[in-house]
Amino acid sequence: MIPDLSGRFETVSTGPHLAKRIALLVAACGLLYVLRPLVHGLVYPIVYSPTGLLVGGVTILVAVGLWLAPPLRTEGRDVDGGSLGLFLSDSAVLKLYLVGTIFGITVLIGFLYSVPAGMVAEATLADRTMSDSEPIDGFPEINADNPRIVPRAVADVQTRGSTSYRTHRLGPSDIARAEDGTLAWSYAIEPDGPRNKLLSNQRGVLLSDMTRMENRSITAYDDQQFAVGEGMYLQRGADWNLKSTDFLTRYYDDAVEFTHNGTAYMYYPKTGHEWQLTPIPHTVPVWDGGALISPDGTITHLTPQQAQENEILEGQRLYPLYNTEREMGSLGFRNGIINQLPVVGAHENEVEVAELPAGAGNNQPFVIDLDGERMSYVTAMEPYGEDSRGLDEIFFVDATTGESRYFASEGETLTGPERAMGIVRSADSQTGWGDNFVVVEPVPVFINDELWWHSKVVPTDNTDISRNVFVNADSGEAVSLMTTEAVQSFLAGEDVDDEQVETEPAPDSEGVDYYIVITDSNGQEIERIPVGPDENPTIEYVPASQTAENSSAP
Template identity: 50%
Template sequence: MSSDNDSAFPDFTNLDSVLGSAAGPDPSPVSLLLRVGVVIIAAVIVYLARPLIHFWIYGMLFSPTGLILFGTATVGVVIVTLMFLFPGLRSVIRVNDVNVAGSVIVFVFFLSIGVGGVTGIFESNSLAERTTLNVEEIDELPAVAEENPRIVPRPVADVQTRGSVSYRQHRLGTSDIARSPDGSLVWSYAIEPDPFRIQLTGNQRGVLLSDMTSIENRSISAFDEQDFEHGQNMFLYRSAGWQLKTTGGYWSTYQDDPVEFVHDGTAYMAYPKTGHEWKLTPIPHTVPVWDGVGLVHPDGTIDHLSPEEAQESDILDGQRLYPLTLAREEAESLRFRNGIINQLPIVGSFRGVIEPASLPATASNEQPFVIDTEPDGMTYVMAMEPFGESTRGLDEVWLFDADTNERKVFSTGRETLLGPERAAGIVRSEDSRTNWAGANGDGQFKVVEPIPVVVDSQLWWHTKVSPTDNTDVTRNVFVNADTEEAIELGRTEDVVSFLNGASVSAQENITTGESEQTETATATSGDDTIGYVIVVRNENGTVVDRIQVPKNQTATIESAQTNATVTTSSASS
């Protein structure tokens, strides 16, 4: 049914009629000048706000999928805009059917997905070729720097550190691993402005460093007297991320979190940069490359350093420079190291195909592991297992120098070494009295942050046990990747001594004896009159006596060396 009013509405099935009704007749010279001015103003606004569309521009120039999807969308937006502003162009550029335009959009979308799948395979293959080029094969893994053990896992450090500081208009940002001025490894945090109104006007208030190498008396150092002119969690152009893209780093990506550190009493932030380069054969595709480091000074100065300049920088000496995400991509690409066909379903033989080792659900960390080795310093370690759901044994260990990206590989050969998932399982199975957290979220304790370390040429998995609320580290447990022996250590000096190759005969071996926690529970569980047990150790840490204290009783501990007296009381509940 029709009416006389139907003619008042434009025909939306014909884009030319819509544009004609909106644009009107061809513009006069004055109107044309105004429209050119609008285009220029729009271009200036886009340029000034270019960090907001960085992902779009970068993806369009350095990704085959982005080139098709974003490129087509950009051309379409430009054409429609020009046709609205300059009606005369409609005689040159004619798009008369909305349905055709919709079909083109759908076709381009699926084309980009298909192209992305194909070029992604060639990207991984090219990356695997580069990763295996000039790699050094080693017969023995480097020893861990015993003075820099990773004792405190990230979740525990986050809870303890955030509970030890008080900033009314700031918060601690995401933690990351850095080297402190004294050479030890620390969890580093940006002291970010918060909430939103403070993001608009406030500044990042320096950085905070939290020790990760000690169980007892952990040190937390706040360098909060230096405001960053451009920092983290600051709004738009005031942020470091915005300034990195407007001061010479627009043609890079920043996939890693920044590293906050201190040099000569001054706080800095280092942003590892990743770029991409085109390869035209056998089909056009891009490959990620290390593009240097963006060094942010508190006064707002930003140095865009090439990889070589970053390695020579005194300020960055000892810090990790290579992007973690890029090292992970390189390790994941190794499944293609024997060619594309080798790992394809049905036709592939899967010779030498490996993948990153699986981590336990409670791990709280991910690969690559960042450890301090002798003598290379900070190193990214990737534990690799054979490809497949049913294989969890360790096959190869890849090491990436965090400063130079020099690569080394250790192959287990015919030797069977257990991986991090199995190591965590051993810790749980050897201590059946502990209320372990399960997949459903119940339980009180969990095994976290398995880290590979080498002691006396043997590979061990350094795991930690912590409560599910991440309030503390109850003990460190080392699991031998060859013999499956498990060693439980409760003090920092014991951990350092073990990493230094000291005999563990005086330590508690949870595969042959019970831990202190288990023995104490056993001593008290059968007698309701016992309030707690005092454990007495000698200077080597060996348990020499256990004293049961009844409920509602007071125990006095006197030290003959310091003449100190400590009085404790046993509660009745």
Template identity: 55%
Template sequence: MAEIDISGDDDDPDVNVSASGSRLPSFLGTRLVILAIVVGVLYLVRPLIHGIVYATLYTPSGLVLFGGTAVTALVLWFLPPWRLERDEKRRSMVSVLFEDDESPAGDVLASSGSAMRKLRIFGGIVTVLFVLSVLVGIPAGALEQRTLAQQTMADATELDEFPQANANNPRVVPREVSDVTTRGSVSYRTHRLGASDIARQEDGSLAWSYPIEPDGARNKLLENQRGVLVANMTSMDEQQITVYEADFTHGEGMWLHRSARWNVKLGGYLSKYNDEAVEFSHDGQPYLYYPKTGHEWHLLPLPHTTPKWNGGALVHPDGTIEHLTPEQAQENEILDGQRLYPMTLTRSEMGSLGYREGIINQLPVVGAHEGQIEVAALPEGANNEQPFVIDLEGERMSYVTAMEPYGEDTRGLDEVWLADAETGEYTFFGTDEETLTGPERAMGIARNEDSQTGWGDNFVVTEPVPVTVDGDLWWHIKVAPTDYTDVTRNVFVNADANNAIELSDDTAIREFIRGDIDEDELTAGENGTDVQPAPDGEDVLYYVLITNDNGEVVDRIPVKAGQDTQIVAPGDERATDNETAN
């Protein structure tokens, strides 16, 4: 038996540590076996702890807190237990490690006391690590935003004018209306429609897509996803619903090891899956695609990380999962035309632009806020969030983010950013000294266009989405009843001139986005006219309203499909070019 005796005064009592090495190998071996079992179980269920592991590897605060906690736990786990005894005569503390001549009861008491002391030590260290993680995370978070803003600005291209929207794929049907009408058109006893998302159909049009996932605890454990349902979003006259049925081996709404998200994490553990799955079809077969986000470390000036695109995981109905790099995803025939770039990554990159002029510049009190921008806030009832998904000419899906100047009272747009949904390439349009109308004011203008409607009681304006027509930015807003059972009309508000036009016909909407209807000649600000929809007219697309200086309507002229219209300003002998309503 080895004995260590350390003597001291009353304030530092003698400490006698008596230990035997005969039981130490057995103790360490037992602890090692138990640890191996725990690690094995955690490995089998590793998708459940994916968030903690990823945060440990790719965030400075997570590395300090979770990494430090793991190391502390391991050290205390393998540290042999000790029993404390006080010898009053010698006023010393005796710590006995595995004394062979002690009774089993004594060993139990020793282990119990040692465990409690270890727990107190563990709690104290974890508290310190938590404080350190906060202190580390604050500067690391600011540096992450600054570096991400620099990377985003360096890779972006400034535009001279807005790219043209795809007139064949307008977002006519808002999500809420699609959710209500689609769920009211299908009937499943054991399944339900999952969360809706935007995907491209095989004919090139955009649609709201839904996974047909199991419903109820029993079915989530035993049943499979039955396929994908898509509802066309580009037509308000007739809802087109298509179902692509197939039993997914790994799908949405399936629990634990049967779920698609569980299995994509198994094959791509060093990535995050923050985005919802994109549900779509190819050659009549349904598929799921999960965008992947990764991180990279930067050591200077202080260690921090920034997110990046890691590709995506393509899930086949038979359970095959392809983990693709960004280049492989863009070249994959099945994924052609779909959204590949993580939308949550775009949201993070856009949010970081407030730091592009430096960390100090954006700080409260001491910051000058020069050139600082922030993501434009959407008003209550907008029922969507940025970035917006729109389709540009050539069937190029894009994420659009409207940015406003920093400030509590600023609601006008300063810049508009577009991210290619397939490549992640950024372009942006700066308004320079001119400020464009934001979504909040645009929704107010849309309400003011029709003062006879019972806004809030019977109808709402919803889902403002930016569209670009002939180099101009417009807010495309929908009008729907409060129960979201239909779309009554679409309103377009010019972000520059604040002119508004209401259309209730699919053909007219496409013609307007294509630029075949010149709204500048049909507004009160230009020639004393306004536009009013004609939902009850058999062939009428809209009415031209002639108003006086007081805004009172003095004439109402119907415009039919194929009819030439000519507007002449009062006192102007020149006529405008003929415009044909199609």
């Protein structure tokens, strides 16, 4: 309960009191401005979040008002300041109590308001996403020259094992385009250790080719000192300088590290928020452009249009992954809020992002390269329901422009990524799954207007790539490829040499009930014989010296 303050203020000389308090307030605001990157996570929600505005805005106004107000009389009042009483007057303790009370009340109100505001925000975002998305009748063509062959975990192990920096380390990996047009896992070469993070500089960037199984190139541009970079503390770090130079935006995505004409750069996609006042006040995320950091520390803030027109950024990912994740996650609300509610909702045409099993090694949206070297964020959607794992729709968001397209299966059942990974394991009963090898990183690819799931089989220590396996989302056919050339030929829809490909019917193929697997004394598979539902074969051992004629049963 808020105390009645009428008549509780002491009589003071207003002019000197206000002058002193305003001077201290201005000094505090000046200090916060200098240190503004430290409070960015608190200030931004106050400006672009209904709950943040309610809680933070009201609390700040009350705190400032009480700071400027005269001291409160505490005679006859039981004011227990606890340990604060050792340092603050009874009036200051009482004012802090009032601020804390207001804060608690606004937090409760803000929490209650955030529930409907959050649902309205999701519905607004879903409507906007669908209205801006173009339906397509077929799948776009894949860039067969840029397959995602090397999983992130394998690239991290191989790349870190191939570099030797005593005072630096490789930062988190991300996907960028190399200067020759191929896709690569990119890393910032960051200072390592507290002392180096405080005094040393980012040493450049490193690109690890993801498009080949063998003869992969790892190129380090490690002779370029970044004046502002990753892994550098406080005012020397990229995070500090980005927030200092453009405060009212969000940097949710990791940096895209790449090179242009031999010079290393880093690009940070920016996410802003837009207020919507109806039906109730709420905000939705929007693309706010990006920031380009050069080795000399120059930060160029770009609008979306400027980013797309920038020669240095040509071919790179510009649109925030965060925005795509939010847009795809909101599509369950596209038929209204009530439709998706747990008890009263009809869940008509409701979709959700297809789940990936634990250990898959990647998340949606998938980043793939389409024809013409246009990177795209691809999201597979499945119908609502705990047991629904077939695909319903696939969305394509252009990583350069943010434009969205989607393919609807129109009731046709397409295998999702989780089931595709299961088919890979089922098609090879000889591999020690989980103990020696795992299936990782399924990504969608499109061959002759058909959807295939491209997974990789790797050892559990992520030191190499055993093979690439493609599973047809329609028929369930599994194709195992052992070389880069075979993968590229397969993606291009060309014939693949028999020595490079191994095909097997899907475990649930029509007309196949089970397989008879013949192995040698070492457990290696010799032959796999499909058996139909109505077939009842018998297995009989016949010595090689016995003819087929006298081996028949009596």
